[in-house]
Amino acid sequence: MAQVNGVPRPGAAPGQPCIFKLVLLGSGSVGKSSLALRYVKNDFKSILPTVGCAFFTKVVDLGAACLKFEIWDTAGQEKYHSVCRLYFRGANAALLVYDITRKDSFCKAQQWLKDLEEELHPGEVVVMLVGNKTDLEEEREVTFEEGKEFAESKGLLFMETSAKCNYQVADVFNAVARELSWREESKEGQRQRRDAPLTLSERPSWRGRCCAH
Amino acid sequence: MVAEAKKREIKEAHKRKKIMKERFKQEESIASAMVIWINEILPNWEVMRSTRRVRELWWQGLPPSVRGKVWSLAVGNELNITPELYEIFLSRAKERWKSFSETSSENDVEGVSVADREASLELIKLDISRTFPSLYIFQKGGPYHDVLHSILGAYTCYRPDVGYVQGMSFIAAVLILNLEEADAFIAFANLLNKPCQLAFFRVDHSMMLKYFATFEVFFEENLSKLFLHFKSYSLTPDIYLIDWIFTLYSKSLPLDLACRVWDVFCRDGEEFLFRTGLGILRLYEDILLQMDFIHIAQFLTKLPEDITSEKLFSCIAAIQMQNSTKKWTQVFSSVMKDIKEGDKNNSPALKS
Numbered sequence: 001m002a003q004v005n006g007v008p009r010p011g012a013a014p015g016q017p018c019i020f021k022l023v024l025l026g027s028g029s030v031g032k033s034s035l036a037l038r039y040v041k042n043d044f045k046s047i048l049p050t051v052g053c054a055f056f057t058k059v060v061d062l063g064a065a066c067l068k069f070e071i072w073d074t075a076g077q078e079k080y081h082s083v084c085r086l087y088f089r090g091a092n093a094a095l096l097v098y099d100i101t102r103k104d105s106f107c108k109a110q111q112w113l114k115d116l117e118e119e120l121h122p123g124e125v126v127v128m129l130v131g132n133k134t135d136l137e138e139e140r141e142v143t144f145e146e147g148k149e150f151a152e153s154k155g156l157l158f159m160e161t162s163a164k165c166n167y168q169v170a171d172v173f174n175a176v177a178r179e180l181s182w183r184e185e186s187k188e189g190q191r192q193r194r195d196a197p198l199t200l201s202e203r204p205s206w207r208g209r210c211c212a213h
Numbered sequence: 214m215v216a217e218a219k220k221r222e223i224k225e226a227h228k229r230k231k232i233m234k235e236r237f238k239q240e241e242s243i244a245s246a247m248v249i250w251i252n253e254i255l256p257n258w259e260v261m262r263s264t265r266r267v268r269e270l271w272w273q274g275l276p277p278s279v280r281g282k283v284w285s286l287a288v289g290n291e292l293n294i295t296p297e298l299y300e301i302f303l304s305r306a307k308e309r310w311k312s313f314s315e316t317s318s319e320n321d322v323e324g325v326s327v328a329d330r331e332a333s334l335e336l337i338k339l340d341i342s343r344t345f346p347s348l349y350i351f352q353k354g355g356p357y358h359d360v361l362h363s364i365l366g367a368y369t370c371y372r373p374d375v376g377y378v379q380g381m382s383f384i385a386a387v388l389i390l391n392l393e394e395a396d397a398f399i400a401f402a403n404l405l406n407k408p409c410q411l412a413f414f415r416v417d418h419s420m421m422l423k424y425f426a427t428f429e430v431f432f433e434e435n436l437s438k439l440f441l442h443f444k445s446y447s448l449t450p451d452i453y454l455i456d457w458i459f460t461l462y463s464k465s466l467p468l469d470l471a472c473r474v475w476d477v478f479c480r481d482g483e484e485f486l487f488r489t490g491l492g493i494l495r496l497y498e499d500i501l502l503q504m505d506f507i508h509i510a511q512f513l514t515k516l517p518e519d520i521t522s523e524k525l526f527s528c529i530a531a532i533q534m535q536n537s538t539k540k541w542t543q544v545f546s547s548v549m550k551d552i553k554e555g556d557k558n559n560s561p562a563l564k565s
Binding site: 028029046047048049050051052053054055056057070075076077079080082083086 | 336339340342343344346376378379380382416418451452453455456459460464507508510511514515
């Protein structure tokens with residue numbers, strides 16, 4: 001029931017930034033909306049639970065390239081699962097968010113990955129696993145290594161963040177943006193190196209490497 | 214220059230005076246409406262509720278002092294819930310909270326996995342603090358924190374088949390603001406038992422699609438230009454209606470305005486929820502026509518805060534819920550029939 005065809009595809013309008021659809025997926029209260037709000041408005045506050053879907057946009061300046069994110073922030077509760085599934089159609093990127101203090105949310109993120117794989121062709125979407133709430137270190141239930149290992153085994157990008165403390169939030173979106181932009185470039189056969197900070201040797205590799213510090 | 218400033222000042226003063234006068238008039242009409250509701254309508258509820266005069270008065274908005282009472286009466290108590298029954302389910306909920314805090318692992322009892330139930334109890338706790346945070350009354354330590362917790366907890370024990378669904382906390386909160394605890398629970402359970410609410414809160418996809426399809430019939434008829442604009446972006450109603458319908462606008466509109474929508478929703482039923490949606494679209498039609506997909510989605514899922522009841526209600530009033538010859542319920546049942554037949558023919562268009 002959700003729209004799919006209406007989203008302008010990357011590179012649709014010459015001279016305009018490429019538009020990419022990014023979906024935020026994950027259990028309830030892991031901080032999906034908080035990550036989006038921190039990234040888009042550099043703000044952190046008590047956010048009402050998302051019912052259905054919320055939307056954000058942000059232009060990312062990568063130096064050499066410029067792209068625009070259309071962020072689809074989905075409802076996290078299990079009950080909304082069937083609705084949210086419809087929203088990741090046509091996505092170019094997905095952030096699978098979990099709460100490092102809740103093991104169940106980590107398992108749920110793995111479930112979301114399976115759903116994504118069913119709906120979209122592998123390799124078509126840039127997927128990043130994001131462990132949020134590093135500010136609650138003393139309550140941690142999922143270690144950094146566990147997250148990293150799982151991400152590596154599935155060829156996902158991986159980072160830990162804190163939307164509250166603004167730790168690595170922009171980095172997450174920038175890493176996804178760089179990956180998307182690189183893929184676009186390679187798709188168009190423009191593989192030559194550029195003067196921009198984004199070069200082939202510097203970009204985080206898509207498969208098997210972790211870009212978290 | 215001085216004369217100009219003076220002129221401006223006089224104009225401002227006039228404006229202020231006019232606003233004051235209007236406010237005074239408004240307060241007076243609320244006061245007189247209250248007298249009519251208390252002395253005439255409520256004692257003769259069954260006889261008077263559907264008279265033209267009462268319906269018109271109802272449309273103007275219920276005086277806050279009788280709002281809860283009228284909502285209760287209008288929603289009814291088909292489920293025959295008594296305050297005693299509420300106490301029973303509440304004590305069950307309390308036992309459950311206690312056992313969860315004592316033993317974290319337990320065997321599966323009623324077919325619902327412990328982890329799921331625990332997640333749901335956890336979620337209620339989290340959501341309560343996120344319900345109308347700006348009012349500071351539902352948060353921990355606030356005067357209504359425990360009541361909201363109790364009602365949601367008791368409901369999940371009363372209706373394990375529906376359980377807790379995000380969005381419910383807003384509905385319960387609005388009821389708590391207008392009713393006593395047990396009455397709020399009774400209204401809550403009965404409200405959620407209405408066909409439309411039940412379809413949404415069970416996340417019954419195919420039923421939801423039927424509601425959206427019916428909505429689109431009236432959308433096209435009332436706002437054809439905007440309808441085509443949305444179509445051109447393949448922007449389907451679920452994008453904005455899910456949030457509006459699930460929370461009965463309590464999350465999307467300012468609280469006083471949401472209460473006015475609830476007033477007429479109690480009078481007219483589910484069709485008014487969709488009519489309100491069309492009213493919102495009509496109110497912002499000119500702006501929306503200039504927007505693309507993502508900006509429309511963004512706008513409608515986060516409406517401007519300065520939306521006023523006068524403007525919205527005049528837009529809602531302008532929405533015709535009579536499609537050529539059919540009413541909402543008739544269109545809805547024909548959509549149901551079409552889809553059933555479509556299923557028989559294996560129509561792929563309906564499978565999304």
